Amino acid sequence: MNPEHLAIILTSVQQGELSVDGALQRLRHFPSQDVGCAQIDHHRQLRQGMPEMIFGAGKTVGQITTIMTAMAERGSNVLVTRLDPEKAESLQPAFPDAAFNAEARCLTLEQKTPEERGKGTILIVSAGTSDMPVAAEAIVTARFLGNRVEQIVDVGVAGIHRLLARSEQLAAAAVIIVVAGMEGALPSVVGGLVDKPVIAVPTSVGYGASFGGIAALLGMLNSCASGVTVVNIDNGFGAACAASLINRV
Numbered sequence: 001m002n003p004e005h006l007a008i009i010l011t012s013v014q015q016g017e018l019s020v021d022g023a024l025q026r027l028r029h030f031p032s033q034d035v036g037c038a039q040i041d042h043h044r045q046l047r048q049g050m051p052e053m054i055f056g057a058g059k060t061v062g063q064i065t066t067i068m069t070a071m072a073e074r075g076s077n078v079l080v081t082r083l084d085p086e087k088a089e090s091l092q093p094a095f096p097d098a099a100f101n102a103e104a105r106c107l108t109l110e111q112k113t114p115e116e117r118g119k120g121t122i123l124i125v126s127a128g129t130s131d132m133p134v135a136a137e138a139i140v141t142a143r144f145l146g147n148r149v150e151q152i153v154d155v156g157v158a159g160i161h162r163l164l165a166r167s168e169q170l171a172a173a174a175v176i177i178v179v180a181g182m183e184g185a186l187p188s189v190v191g192g193l194v195d196k197p198v199i200a201v202p203t204s205v206g207y208g209a210s211f212g213g214i215a216a217l218l219g220m221l222n223s224c225a226s227g228v229t230v231v232n233i234d235n236g237f238g239a240a241c242a243a244s245l246i247n248r249v
Contacts, residue, residue: 033070037063040070049248050145050241051076056083056107061090068095068109078109079144081137081237104136104236108144118147118247120174122240125163125190127156127180130205135179137236138201138243142177145244157185170194175243179236181205184216191225197246199239200230 012018033040037059041052054067064080064087071078072095080091081104088100088107098109122142126135132153142149150173155163163170163186170176170193179201180186187200200223202216209215213233220230231238 036066038067040067049245053141053144053237054078054080056080056087056105061087064091065094072109072111075111077111077114077144078107079141080107081105081141083107101136101140103133104140105133106137106140108140110144114144114146116146116148118145118174118244119249120247121148121150121172122175122177122243122247123150123152123169123173124177124179125152125155125170125186127154127178127182127186128205129154131179131181131203134201134203134234134236135177138177138179138240139236141237141240142244145240147244147247155186156180156182157189160189163189167193170196175199175246177201177236177239177243179203179239180220181213181216182207182210184219187220187228187230188223188225191223191228197243198225198228199243200228201236201239202230202233204234 009018013020044050044052052071054064056064068078083105085102091098091107095109098107100107124135124138126132135151139149139151150169152166152169155166170190173196175197176190176194177199178187178190181203182205184202187198191198200220202213202220204213206215217230217233220228231242
């Protein structure tokens, strides 16, 4: 349930096109719906500005199917993150119109074109090619939430001239998500170049002493560039959600 859906129901009641009982029937699962394996938060779009989305890891195909079906029946677009290719293939017969992005490990079911709610462009910058799956998750999520998205790839600090050559694109963005592994230095560099919010995403990419992304996380948390915000390791989804809220201001 988003503000547009609720407005349509209330307007229909006001104009006599829908009875009170009919409106109550449409709102019977408002604000949440118990589907057995989950309590679907249909109120989230109204309350938080972002719809319920599905974390696919740890859920069975049957559970995901149940949740997606309940959301799709209400006309909602659906995003499933952290989805294995095998599960995505198993879901395809039930949702033939769904699209699976293997790099991002995200499945999207768009029943209507996402409303463009962002006021500017979210720019997603990745340090190395190995960081691109996390960047891809951020891209899919940001677009699903109605943002214009651009991407810059492979501009890590080992060849800083590659980043400096994109200074105009950096300056034009409303929000910048910077994805990096190894020592996680790129967000500090970007944060020192722009006057825009920078959201840093540490990745688990790196050699042994990177400790699965902890080195990058600590490096970003200790950034000397003022205003750099950090999300959890490999959390492209969370970065995109935060960037989307910023981009609406």
